[in-house]
Amino acid sequence: MAGHSKFKNIMHRKGAQDKKRSSLFSKLSREITVAAKMGLPDPAMNARLRAAVVTARQGGMPKDNIERAIKKAEGADGENYEEVRYEGFGPGGVSLIIETLTDNRNRTATNVRTAVAKNGGNLGASGSVSHGFERLGLISYPVKAGDPEKIFEAALDAGADDVQSSEDGHEIWTAVDGMHDVAKALEKALGEPEGIKLAWKPGVMVTVGEGDAATLMKLIDALDDDDDVQTVWGNYDVPEDVLAKL
Secondary structure (H helix, E strand, O other): OEOOOOOOOOOOOOOHHHOOHHHHHHHHHHHHHHHHHHOOOOOOOOHHHHHHHHHHHHOOOOHHHHHHHHHHOOOOOOOOOEEEEEEEEOHHHOEEEEEEEEOOHHHHHHHHHHHHHHOOOEEEOOOOOHHHEEEEEEEEEOHHHOOHHHHHHHHHHHOOOEEEEEOOEEEEEEOHHHHHHHHHHHHHHHOOOOEEEEEEEEOOOEEOOHHHHHHHHHHHHHHHOOOOEEEEEEOEEOOHHHHOOO
16 A cells, blocks of 8 residues: 555545545535635636546535535635645655645644654655655546556546556546646546546655554544545555555
8 A cells, every 4th residue: 555546545544434424525625615716616617626526526425515615615704725735754754745725724733743743753844855756637547447458548648647557446647737638538538537636746655664554554544534634645655464454
Protein backbone atom coordinates (compact mmCIF):
# COMPACT_ATOMS: atom_id res chain seq x y z
CA MET A 1 0.00 0.00 0.00
CA ALA A 2 1.60 3.21 -1.15
CA GLY A 3 0.82 6.59 0.32
CA HIS A 4 0.01 8.21 -2.99
CA SER A 5 -1.50 5.22 -4.71
CA LYS A 6 -5.19 5.69 -4.06
CA PHE A 7 -7.43 8.62 -4.89
CA LYS A 8 -9.00 8.18 -1.46
CA ASN A 9 -5.57 7.65 -0.08
CA ILE A 10 -6.57 8.13 3.55
CA MET A 11 -9.30 5.50 3.33
CA HIS A 12 -6.97 2.55 3.02
CA ARG A 13 -7.02 0.79 6.35
CA LYS A 14 -8.97 -2.36 7.01
CA GLY A 15 -12.42 -1.23 8.09
CA ALA A 16 -11.89 2.32 6.85
CA GLN A 17 -14.87 1.89 4.52
CA ASP A 18 -17.00 1.83 7.67
CA LYS A 19 -15.98 5.35 8.70
CA LYS A 20 -18.83 7.77 9.21
CA ARG A 21 -20.32 8.70 5.86
CA SER A 22 -21.36 12.05 7.31
CA SER A 23 -17.71 12.98 7.76
CA LEU A 24 -16.89 12.02 4.16
CA PHE A 25 -19.90 13.91 2.83
CA SER A 26 -18.87 16.96 4.86
CA LYS A 27 -15.47 17.01 3.15
CA LEU A 28 -16.99 16.46 -0.30
CA SER A 29 -19.60 19.15 0.29
CA ARG A 30 -16.97 21.63 1.42
CA GLU A 31 -14.92 21.07 -1.75
CA ILE A 32 -18.01 21.50 -3.95
CA THR A 33 -18.94 24.76 -2.23
CA VAL A 34 -15.41 26.16 -2.52
CA ALA A 35 -15.16 25.12 -6.17
CA ALA A 36 -18.53 26.72 -6.98
CA LYS A 37 -17.49 29.97 -5.26
CA MET A 38 -14.23 30.13 -7.19
CA GLY A 39 -15.99 29.98 -10.57
CA LEU A 40 -19.40 29.58 -12.12
CA PRO A 41 -21.84 27.33 -10.18
CA ASP A 42 -22.22 25.14 -13.28
CA PRO A 43 -20.10 21.96 -13.47
CA ALA A 44 -20.08 22.18 -17.26
CA MET A 45 -18.41 25.61 -17.08
CA ASN A 46 -16.24 25.10 -13.99
CA ALA A 47 -13.54 22.43 -14.24
CA ARG A 48 -12.82 22.24 -10.51
CA LEU A 49 -16.52 21.97 -9.68
CA ARG A 50 -16.97 19.27 -12.31
CA ALA A 51 -14.16 17.26 -10.69
CA ALA A 52 -15.66 17.73 -7.22
CA VAL A 53 -19.09 16.61 -8.38
CA VAL A 54 -17.70 13.52 -10.10
CA THR A 55 -15.80 12.58 -6.93
CA ALA A 56 -18.88 13.17 -4.76
CA ARG A 57 -21.05 11.02 -7.00
CA GLN A 58 -18.54 8.20 -6.94
CA GLY A 59 -18.36 8.55 -3.16
CA GLY A 60 -22.08 7.86 -2.91
CA MET A 61 -23.14 11.40 -2.09
CA PRO A 62 -26.86 11.92 -2.87
CA LYS A 63 -27.78 14.28 -5.71
CA ASP A 64 -29.72 16.54 -3.31
CA ASN A 65 -26.60 16.98 -1.14
CA ILE A 66 -24.54 17.91 -4.18
CA GLU A 67 -27.07 20.48 -5.36
CA ARG A 68 -27.35 21.91 -1.84
CA ALA A 69 -23.56 22.32 -1.64
CA ILE A 70 -23.54 24.20 -4.95
CA LYS A 71 -26.39 26.50 -3.87
CA LYS A 72 -24.58 27.15 -0.60
CA ALA A 73 -21.87 28.94 -2.59
CA GLU A 74 -24.42 31.44 -3.88
CA GLY A 75 -25.43 32.60 -0.39
CA ALA A 76 -23.77 35.79 0.77
CA ASP A 77 -23.84 34.60 4.36
CA GLY A 78 -22.36 31.18 3.65
CA GLU A 79 -19.15 29.92 5.19
CA ASN A 80 -15.90 31.16 3.68
CA TYR A 81 -13.29 28.44 3.46
CA GLU A 82 -9.65 28.92 2.55
CA GLU A 83 -7.14 26.37 1.39
CA VAL A 84 -4.23 25.84 3.76
CA ARG A 85 -1.46 23.29 3.19
CA TYR A 86 0.73 21.81 5.91
CA GLU A 87 3.94 19.90 5.36
CA GLY A 88 5.81 17.65 7.72
CA PHE A 89 7.21 14.28 8.60
CA GLY A 90 5.67 11.10 9.95
CA PRO A 91 7.06 7.95 11.60
CA GLY A 92 9.89 6.33 9.67
CA GLY A 93 10.92 9.63 8.14
CA VAL A 94 8.09 9.73 5.60
CA SER A 95 7.07 13.05 4.09
CA LEU A 96 3.47 14.22 4.36
CA ILE A 97 1.49 16.96 2.64
CA ILE A 98 -1.79 17.76 4.40
CA GLU A 99 -4.37 19.73 2.43
CA THR A 100 -7.16 21.47 4.33
CA LEU A 101 -10.18 23.67 3.72
CA THR A 102 -10.88 25.76 6.80
CA ASP A 103 -12.97 28.63 8.11
CA ASN A 104 -10.70 28.97 11.16
CA ARG A 105 -6.96 28.78 10.56
CA ASN A 106 -6.07 28.75 14.25
CA ARG A 107 -8.33 25.77 14.98
CA THR A 108 -7.07 23.82 12.00
CA ALA A 109 -3.41 24.54 12.70
CA THR A 110 -3.80 23.43 16.32
CA ASN A 111 -5.66 20.24 15.39
CA VAL A 112 -3.25 19.25 12.63
CA ARG A 113 -0.18 19.99 14.75
CA THR A 114 -1.60 18.00 17.66
CA ALA A 115 -2.52 14.99 15.52
CA VAL A 116 0.95 14.90 13.97
CA ALA A 117 2.85 15.42 17.24
CA LYS A 118 0.85 12.78 19.12
CA ASN A 119 1.57 10.16 16.48
CA GLY A 120 5.30 10.29 16.00
CA GLY A 121 5.59 13.14 13.52
CA ASN A 122 6.35 16.84 13.31
CA LEU A 123 5.33 19.69 11.07
CA GLY A 124 7.87 21.60 9.01
CA ALA A 125 7.91 24.94 7.25
CA SER A 126 6.14 25.51 3.95
CA GLY A 127 8.22 23.86 1.22
CA SER A 128 10.01 21.53 3.62
CA VAL A 129 8.76 18.40 1.85
CA SER A 130 6.81 19.54 -1.24
CA HIS A 131 10.07 19.90 -3.18
CA GLY A 132 10.18 16.08 -3.18
CA PHE A 133 6.76 15.85 -4.85
CA GLU A 134 5.43 16.82 -8.26
CA ARG A 135 2.12 18.65 -8.62
CA LEU A 136 0.08 16.71 -11.18
CA GLY A 137 -3.46 15.84 -12.16
CA LEU A 138 -4.71 12.41 -11.06
CA ILE A 139 -7.61 10.63 -12.74
CA SER A 140 -8.65 7.35 -11.15
CA TYR A 141 -10.57 4.39 -12.58
CA PRO A 142 -11.66 1.16 -10.88
CA VAL A 143 -10.29 -2.21 -11.95
CA LYS A 144 -13.53 -2.99 -13.79
CA ALA A 145 -12.88 -0.13 -16.24
CA GLY A 146 -10.59 -2.44 -18.21
CA ASP A 147 -7.33 -4.35 -18.27
CA PRO A 148 -4.03 -2.44 -18.01
CA GLU A 149 -3.46 -2.54 -21.77
CA LYS A 150 -6.86 -1.02 -22.53
CA ILE A 151 -6.34 1.70 -19.92
CA PHE A 152 -2.84 2.44 -21.17
CA GLU A 153 -4.01 2.83 -24.77
CA ALA A 154 -6.90 5.08 -23.76
CA ALA A 155 -4.60 7.22 -21.61
CA LEU A 156 -2.05 7.49 -24.40
CA ASP A 157 -4.71 8.59 -26.89
CA ALA A 158 -6.06 11.11 -24.37
CA GLY A 159 -2.65 12.73 -23.87
CA ALA A 160 -1.87 11.52 -20.35
CA ASP A 161 1.71 11.44 -19.05
CA ASP A 162 1.77 8.19 -17.08
CA VAL A 163 -0.41 5.23 -16.07
CA GLN A 164 -0.09 2.99 -13.02
CA SER A 165 -2.34 -0.07 -12.81
CA SER A 166 -2.65 -2.41 -9.83
CA GLU A 167 -5.18 -4.71 -8.20
CA ASP A 168 -6.66 -1.60 -6.55
CA GLY A 169 -7.41 0.21 -9.81
CA HIS A 170 -5.85 2.49 -12.41
CA GLU A 171 -4.16 5.84 -11.84
CA ILE A 172 -3.68 8.15 -14.80
CA TRP A 173 -1.34 11.08 -14.28
CA THR A 174 -1.44 14.27 -16.31
CA ALA A 175 0.01 17.76 -16.37
CA VAL A 176 -2.04 20.13 -14.22
CA ASP A 177 -3.13 22.35 -17.11
CA GLY A 178 -4.18 19.37 -19.23
CA MET A 179 -6.04 17.39 -16.56
CA HIS A 180 -9.59 18.24 -17.57
CA ASP A 181 -9.00 17.83 -21.32
CA VAL A 182 -7.51 14.40 -20.64
CA ALA A 183 -10.41 13.56 -18.33
CA LYS A 184 -12.97 14.45 -21.01
CA ALA A 185 -11.20 12.29 -23.58
CA LEU A 186 -10.95 9.38 -21.14
CA GLU A 187 -14.62 9.66 -20.25
CA LYS A 188 -15.53 9.06 -23.89
CA ALA A 189 -13.36 5.94 -23.99
CA LEU A 190 -13.80 4.51 -20.48
CA GLY A 191 -16.83 6.15 -18.92
CA GLU A 192 -16.96 8.39 -15.88
CA PRO A 193 -13.84 8.20 -13.70
CA GLU A 194 -13.78 7.31 -10.05
CA GLY A 195 -12.09 10.58 -9.23
CA ILE A 196 -10.37 13.64 -10.69
CA LYS A 197 -8.05 15.63 -8.49
CA LEU A 198 -4.91 17.71 -8.31
CA ALA A 199 -2.40 15.53 -6.52
CA TRP A 200 1.09 15.42 -5.09
CA LYS A 201 3.15 12.59 -6.59
CA PRO A 202 6.31 11.71 -4.64
CA GLY A 203 9.60 11.39 -6.46
CA VAL A 204 11.05 8.81 -4.05
CA MET A 205 9.10 6.32 -1.93
CA VAL A 206 10.04 5.36 1.64
CA THR A 207 9.37 1.77 2.74
CA VAL A 208 7.86 1.73 6.22
CA GLY A 209 8.72 -1.20 8.48
CA GLU A 210 6.49 -2.94 10.98
CA GLY A 211 7.73 -0.82 13.87
CA ASP A 212 6.57 2.46 12.33
CA ALA A 213 3.61 1.32 10.23
CA ALA A 214 1.04 1.12 13.05
CA THR A 215 1.92 4.61 14.31
CA LEU A 216 1.82 6.01 10.79
CA MET A 217 -1.64 4.55 10.19
CA LYS A 218 -2.84 6.09 13.49
CA LEU A 219 -1.48 9.44 12.38
CA ILE A 220 -3.25 9.31 9.03
CA ASP A 221 -6.49 8.15 10.65
CA ALA A 222 -6.27 11.00 13.17
CA LEU A 223 -5.91 13.51 10.34
CA ASP A 224 -8.73 11.88 8.40
CA ASP A 225 -11.03 12.28 11.42
CA ASP A 226 -10.62 16.07 11.22
CA ASP A 227 -13.33 17.61 9.05
CA ASP A 228 -10.96 20.38 7.95
CA VAL A 229 -8.48 17.91 6.42
CA GLN A 230 -9.35 17.14 2.82
CA THR A 231 -6.48 14.92 1.68
CA VAL A 232 -3.20 13.57 3.03
CA TRP A 233 -0.47 12.77 0.53
CA GLY A 234 2.64 10.86 1.49
CA ASN A 235 5.69 9.10 0.09
CA TYR A 236 5.23 6.02 2.27
CA ASP A 237 5.03 2.45 1.01
CA VAL A 238 3.76 -0.15 3.49
CA PRO A 239 4.46 -3.72 2.29
CA GLU A 240 1.41 -5.98 2.15
CA ASP A 241 2.82 -8.40 4.74
CA VAL A 242 3.29 -5.53 7.19
CA LEU A 243 -0.16 -4.11 6.47
CA ALA A 244 -1.74 -7.51 7.11
CA LYS A 245 -0.43 -7.47 10.68
CA LEU A 246 -1.99 -4.13 11.58
